[in-house]
Amino acid sequence: MEFAFTKEQLMFKQEVIRFAKKEIVPRVQEFDLKEDFDVESFRKLGEFGILGLHFPEEYSGGGADVVTTVLAGEALGEAGVDGGLTLAYGAHSFLCADTIFRHGTEDQRRKYIPKLAKGEWIGCMGLTEPDAGSDVASMKTIAEKKGDKYILNGNKMFITNGPVADVAVVYAKTDPKVQHAGISAFIIEKGTKGFSAGKPLIKMGVRTSLTSELILQDCEIPKENILGKEGEGFLMAMQTVEWDRSALLAPFVGATRYLLKKCSDYSKKRIQFGKPIGSYQAIKHKLANMRIFVEAAHSLVYRIAWCKNQGRPLNHLEAAVAKLFVGDYSLLPSNDAVVLHGGYGYCHEYDVERIFRDGRLAPIGGGTSDIQKMIISRLI
Amino acid sequence: MNFDFNQSEQTFLKELDTLLKGINCKNIDVNELLKELAKTDYLKIEISPFLMAAMEILSSYTQSLFLSIEVSTRIFGRIISNFGNDNQKQTILPGLFDGKLIGAVALSEDSMNIDNEPLKTKGYREDDFIIVNGNKSYVVNAGIADYFAVAGRIDDKDAIFLIEKGTNGLSVSDRLHTIGYDGTSISNLYLKDCKINETNVLYPKLSAIRMWENQVLIGATLGMMKASFESAKNYAKTHKTGGKPIIAYQEIGFKLAEMLTTLQTSQLFAYRSCWLYGIGDKEADIVTYSAKVFCGESAEKVASDALQILSGAGVLCGNPAEEAYRCSKYAQIAGTSTEISRVKIGDAALGRL
Ligand SMILES: Cc1cc2nc3c(=O)[nH]c(=O)nc-3n(C[C@H](O)[C@H](O)[C@H](O)COP(=O)(O)OP(=O)(O)OC[C@H]3O[C@@H](n4cnc5c(N)ncnc54)[C@H](O)[C@@H]3O)c2cc1C
Ligand SMILES: Cc1cc2nc3c(=O)[nH]c(=O)nc-3n(C[C@H](O)[C@H](O)[C@H](O)COP(=O)(O)OP(=O)(O)OC[C@H]3O[C@@H](n4cnc5c(N)ncnc54)[C@H](O)[C@@H]3O)c2cc1C
Numbered sequence: 112m113e114f115a116f117t118k119e120q121l122m123f124k125q126e127v128i129r130f131a132k133k134e135i136v137p138r139v140q141e142f143d144l145k146e147d148f149d150v151e152s153f154r155k156l157g158e159f160g161i162l163g164l165h166f167p168e169e170y171s172g173g174g175a176d177v178v179t180t181v182l183a184g185e186a187l188g189e190a191g192v193d194g195g196l197t198l199a200y201g202a203h204s205f206l207c208a209d210t211i212f213r214h215g216t217e218d219q220r221r222k223y224i225p226k227l228a229k230g231e232w233i234g235c236m237g238l239t240e241p242d243a244g245s246d247v248a249s250m251k252t253i254a255e256k257k258g259d260k261y262i263l264n265g266n267k268m269f270i271t272n273g274p275v276a277d278v279a280v281v282y283a284k285t286d287p288k289v290q291h292a293g294i295s296a297f298i299i300e301k302g303t304k305g306f307s308a309g310k311p312l313i314k315m316g317v318r319t320s321l322t323s324e325l326i327l328q329d330c331e332i333p334k335e336n337i338l339g340k341e342g343e344g345f346l347m348a349m350q351t352v353e354w355d356r357s358a359l360l361a362p363f364v365g366a367t368r369y370l371l372k373k374c375s376d377y378s379k380k381r382i383q384f385g386k387p388i389g390s391y392q393a394i395k396h397k398l399a400n401m402r403i404f405v406e407a408a409h410s411l412v413y414r415i416a417w418c419k420n421q422g423r424p425l426n427h428l429e430a431a432v433a434k435l436f437v438g439d440y441s442l443l444p445s446n447d448a449v450v451l452h453g454g455y456g457y458c459h460e461y462d463v464e465r466i467f468r469d470g471r472l473a474p475i476g477g478g479t480s481d482i483q484k485m486i487i488s489r490l491i
Numbered sequence: 492m493n494f495d496f497n498q499s500e501q502t503f504l505k506e507l508d509t510l511l512k513g514i515n516c517k518n519i520d521v522n523e524l525l526k527e528l529a530k531t532d533y534l535k536i537e538i539s540p541f542l543m544a545a546m547e548i549l550s551s552y553t554q555s556l557f558l559s560i561e562v563s564t565r566i567f568g569r570i571i572s573n574f575g576n577d578n579q580k581q582t583i584l585p586g587l588f589d590g591k592l593i594g595a596v597a598l599s600e601d602s603m604n605i606d607n608e609p610l611k612t613k614g615y616r617e618d619d620f621i622i623v624n625g626n627k628s629y630v631v632n633a634g635i636a637d638y639f640a641v642a643g644r645i646d647d648k649d650a651i652f653l654i655e656k657g658t659n660g661l662s663v664s665d666r667l668h669t670i671g672y673d674g675t676s677i678s679n680l681y682l683k684d685c686k687i688n689e690t691n692v693l694y695p696k697l698s699a700i701r702m703w704e705n706q707v708l709i710g711a712t713l714g715m716m717k718a719s720f721e722s723a724k725n726y727a728k729t730h731k732t733g734g735k736p737i738i739a740y741q742e743i744g745f746k747l748a749e750m751l752t753t754l755q756t757s758q759l760f761a762y763r764s765c766w767l768y769g770i771g772d773k774e775a776d777i778v779t780y781s782a783k784v785f786c787g788e789s790a791e792k793v794a795s796d797a798l799q800i801l802s803g804a805g806v807l808c809g810n811p812a813e814e815a816y817r818c819s820k821y822a823q824i825a826g827t828s829t830e831i832s833r834v835k836i837g838d839a840a841l842g843r844l
Contacts, residue, residue: 394835488744
């Protein structure tokens, strides 16, 4: 057992941090306040090679291994990139593009992956519905086969990148009589008749990622737009969990590193009662808890990444453990970071209130903490 | 990066578990258990993630003997093997590793935390000898030890005075009755004009000894959590109310999920801190303090949750969760306490103020 990153991986992490600090972080506050998606930053992620990092080079990807890919997500958080952009990246590269890459035909791969990897197109994934969240199998969206077409009807809810996406992977029931086994996955492009996105939802955090409903009203797509075969959709959704529990969690770990640095810098400068507040044990206590969270979460996240790198099937127990830990335990450090900054912490300028708000998604998105507990308690 | 133990390590861990399953750890003393362990490589494992995994197994069977054995072989043993002379190594080490000799390490004094207070135990020179005076608190193995490694000061330097049982002026208090560790001999130690040879003064870094102690305590917490979790899980699957095993109720099933999450997080944390220490990483100390805080507090919580699940069965003395619950406090106090650890971690985050 050993936990070392390679020299190349560590160098790459530093490169990502430098890139993000220079090209992305300066605009983060502005876009969070505007509650707007920062297209320019997104394209830059594409140009730098982050969006397609793990895809083979022949599809305009970076050919990186899983651990390096996860490290890039951590680096974005550590550099100070907001949770909205990292979520938009996660939904795009893993929930959407990776599903097409893994389950698509060669034609589908050639058509979508290079565009998505370069950031020319934006992707999203629609699984959740207004009345079906944790209980995925109760989804109502239907895909009916008529001749050489599928006709889709239904609504998807809380879809990251929904309002800006050029292509969506959408899950729908091809056989409403059965539960999980009735779900199939489809590729739907923007502009398809009967397919539209709702207005962006106003959210507590991750505000630079736009979230909306997807509306499917007699939406007609060629039958070739199915991913894999009918009934395979649920498995595909489950396979994205590997990324969800590694690459999408890593930015939260990185963000806590960022908080720790911010808080430590602030504690040295802020003088109260004639001394820097960092000289008080109560402040050190908070800094220590941030560090402890980072070190604890680190190994859980990279265990999932490393196992995926080895080509192992996902260990659902370990995945749920990682998600539950990061989701629940990341809340305390971001709360402490706000309090440590006093009144300034409550104001936008100091970043900590944004990270506090962004972090509240961790125990909800991609399966709530309760659902992780349900999975774990069934597996033990 | 590699999150697996290799084949031979895995085999060893299985065999150790099987060996311990066959021993009734409540009816056996330290020397006897040491003789059993001496048949394996347990006592020879270097500081590594594998060591933590092995410690977890032993401490899941017996907290009391685990602490006694680790203090004697791992902490006292390392002091001799790293800082002793050839003669000391030859006379002491073989006995330590086959259960014939027991060692104790006395660091703490009345304000016990050596991180905070300068040590009051002192040696001075008289002819070719060293005369040692001082009082030591809460010394594990004190009542059964053949050798004591006593921390103190001489010539304005930190030192370890190696003192043999029976030395004039050395006395041991009655056994202290502690909340946990009912099977461990813990007493205070008094040194009045103890006369020792100059060769019995060793000069290790006391902070290194504290770190070994911290690692042992982390290993102890893993066993506490494992034993607590396993007993609660087995009970929850078999004990029924309302016609269902209680694990089927979310209040119980979800508690077990949280416990397992904490256990797995602690395991990886412990393994990684030990790995960093083993490769001499500059962050090793801080990550070890971090792991110790996390694992120490987690052990109390996991044991407490286990008691909640075991309910009536849990409050009966003698079950593993009850033992773990009582011992868990110790892991937060002994070694570098959680408070001092947090201060050190905070200091490291701040750098120079
Ligand atoms: C910002 C944001 C972005 C998102 N992006 C996407 C996306 O891109 N694509 C997508 O498909 N989805 C997305 N989601 C949806 C997300 O995955 C769901 O919100 C999540 O799975 C929870 O579902 P729900 O909101 O319907 O809550 P519900 O399932 O209705 O749950 C409500 C509450 O009940 C609890 N609960 C539910 N069932 C049980 C049970 N059996 N036992 C105990 N407790 C239970 C839950 O833990 C929760 O606390 C996004 C959500 C947000 C907020
Ligand atoms: C069962 C048992 C067995 C033991 N076995 C051994 C042994 O074999 N060998 C040995 O050498 N020692 C042993 N010890 C002693 C143990 O190492 C000490 O108890 C430990 O070092 C902590 O000291 P203390 O908290 O008891 O005392 P104190 O240092 O007085 O601390 C009291 C409280 O104040 C906190 N505190 C103190 N100073 C600060 C500060 N500057 N900032 C913030 N908080 C502070 C502490 O964390 C603690 O909560 C044993 C103890 C017990 C209970």
